[in-house]
Amino acid sequence: MYQAPRGTSDILPQEQAYWRYLEQKTANICQLYGYERIDAPAFEDTRLFSRSVGEGTDIVEKEMYTFEDRGGNKITLRPEGTAPVCRAYVEHGMHNLAQPVKLYYLASIFRYERPQAGRFRQHHQFGYEAIGDDDPALDAEVIDMAWQFFRSLNLRHLSLNLNSIGCKTCRPEYLIALKDYYADYIDDLCADCKTRLARNPLRLLDCKKRSCQPISDSAPRSIDYLCPQCAEHFKQLQRYLGLLELPFEVNHRLVRGLDYYTRTVFEIQPETERAQSTLGGGGRYDGLIEELGGKPTPAIGFAVGIERIISNLKKYNVPVPALPRAQVFIAYVGDEVKDEAIKLASRLRQAGIGVIEAIGSKSLKAQLRQANTIGVQHTVIIGDQELKTATVILRDMTNAQQEAVPLTRLEERLR
RNA sequence: GUGAGUGUAGCCUAGUGGUUUAAGGCACCAGGUUGUGGCCCUGGAGAUCGAGGGUUCGAAUCCCUUCACUCACCCCA
Missing domain, CATH: 3.40.50.800 (Anticodon-binding domain)
Structure with missing residues (x-):
């Protein structure tokens, strides 16, 4: 007997009301903030992802669905939504449009992982990108939109974590400080952290092992190493968020898993946190468009997992409108x-x-x-x-x- | 990739001190007189007990292997 491939699932008729509802809610919020829909292909040239997401990241290293097509091209099923949108921005010369260009998508995402609660090999994300300006007011608007989106879904009890990880001038200094600090404790670190120290020092910060906690607690904080411009940007962002009355919390350990992030990073998760509970996350990626062959163009975006939203809607018994049927x-x-x-x-x-x-x-x-x-x-x-x-x-x-x-x-x- | 748990009809479960037709509930189908649903009653169909092998007179039940699913780690939505 055949069954759906591991980590995939059928969205059965009785589930469809959630999906239609979310399609509608995403379109609504996007209209309110001036975003227009874009649908990129489900697969892209592999290099698009390996370059943007980062060669050393888990996504590129072990999670991509990559294959060679009959023409000998290396193809990858999209493991995230931002790079394709940026590729489209560059390819279609959107820098000629009024900036920032605001685009959103609702798309399948593919990652080769071991499935478990809240994690699948094929899942869906709603994401949006504002490309073409580095005004912290834009960061605030993007974060506000995410927050209001959840509010419109009647999902409360969420927390908003915020951090700034600096830019390409100030981050290297921070990484050096971080490595120096952890090097002193190398014998006390868990095995995973020892490899992190060499490969991806930012990840050291969110190690969940108890033995590593006290070390991370007093580790250097990225915001103390920001260059004046990044520091000012972060300061202004927080001021705007205060203006919008968003209950954010600066979390010094918040780092994100993709290399392209700069400055602002943020995540939204349920207050009662469990494994794989993060609903969505995003951040600024001021170097990505240039990396993909465009002019230097700052940008920021956010994405949420549809399946995780639905599981929260169910968990809190949030009703969704029934689908019209033959009467x-x-x-x-x-x-x-x-x-x-x-x-x-x-x-x-x-x-x-x-x-x-x-x-x-x-x-x-x-x-x-x-x-x-x-x-x-x-x-x-x-x-x-x-x-x-x-x-x-x-x-x-x-x-x-x-x-x-x-x-x-x-x-x-x-x- | 690592670790743990679980696998009996479409779904949920009983049965594990080994024995003949594997039990029940939900759902499904059909009847309960002439062309009328929901409740109730009766009946029916539906399972090679995840798969393969082994032990045995005999295995859903014991042993081995394998696969799948679930959860956790890594990491992420």
């Missing part, structure tokens, strides 16, 4: 009237009324039972008698009331 069932008695039922169904649909017709030869009882389980509002019943008088029986399934309705008036009665 009429057509039942018929006797094979002679079947033709009539088929024509009637078609006629009602052309009038914009959703119809499910009885298929197969079932007893009227069975047809009504089906109508009941489907949950339609009305059932139209046709038999010989009705055929003769050019009427149908219209049965209201909620109260079992029924009446004879002339065929010609059916549409208006159902509307």
Whole structure:
């Protein structure tokens, strides 16, 4: 028997209400903040990701779905959404548009990982990018939008973590300080941290091992090493966030897993934190557009995991609107009237009324039972008698009331 | 990649001191007289007990292997 590949899943009909609802909510918030949708391809040239995300990151090193196509090109299923959008920005010369250019996407993301709660090999992200300005007010707006998005979903009890990891001038100094500091404790570090020290020192900060905690607690903080411009940027950002009354917390250990981030980084997670609970994260990436061959262009973005949002909506019993469904069932008695039922169904649909017709030869009882389980509002019943008088029986399934309705008036009665 | 747990019908579960047709609930289908749903009653269909091998007179139940799923680590949405 076949089953969906590991880490993937079918989004079944009963789940679809969540997805449609989120499509609508994302479109709404984007309209409010002036973002327009962009859909990039599901796969890209592998180098797009290895260059932007970073050769040393876990995503590039062990999580990409990479293959060679029949033409010998190295292709990768997108493991994140920002790089493709930036590629599109450069490719289509969007620097000629009014800046910042604001784009959003809702897309499948692919990462080869061991699945577990809140983590899949194929998942979906809603993300948005504001490209073309380094004003901290833009950072604040991007963060505000994320926050308001969650508010519009009635997801409360969230925390907003913020940090600044500097730019390409000040970060190297910070990394040196960090390495120097940790080098003194190398014998006390866990095995993972020893490799982090050599490969990705920023990651040292968020080691969850108890033995490493006290060391991280008093480690140098990135904000103490910011260059004057970055420091001012971060200061202004916090001022704007205060202006917007966003309850952020500066978290010195917040670092993000992709190399392109500069200055502002932030994450939103439930207050009751567990593994893989982060709902979304983002940050500034002032060097990325240039890295991808564009002019030096500052930018900032944010992305959330749709599956994680849905699991939170469920967890807190947040209701989502039901999807509209066919409201009429057509039942018929006797094979002679079947033709009539088929024509009637078609006629009602052309009038914009959703119809499910009885298929197969079932007893009227069975047809009504089906109508009941489907949950339609009305059932139209046709038999010989009705055929003769050019009427149908219209049965209201909620109260079992029924009446004879002339065929010609059916549409208006159902509307 | 590492570690732990779990695998009985579409779903949830019973059955593990080894024995003949593997039990129940939900859901599904059909009946309960003539062309009428939901409740109730009756019946039906649906499982090679994850797969392969072994021990045994006999295995869902014991042993081995394997696969899958779940959770955690790494890391992330």
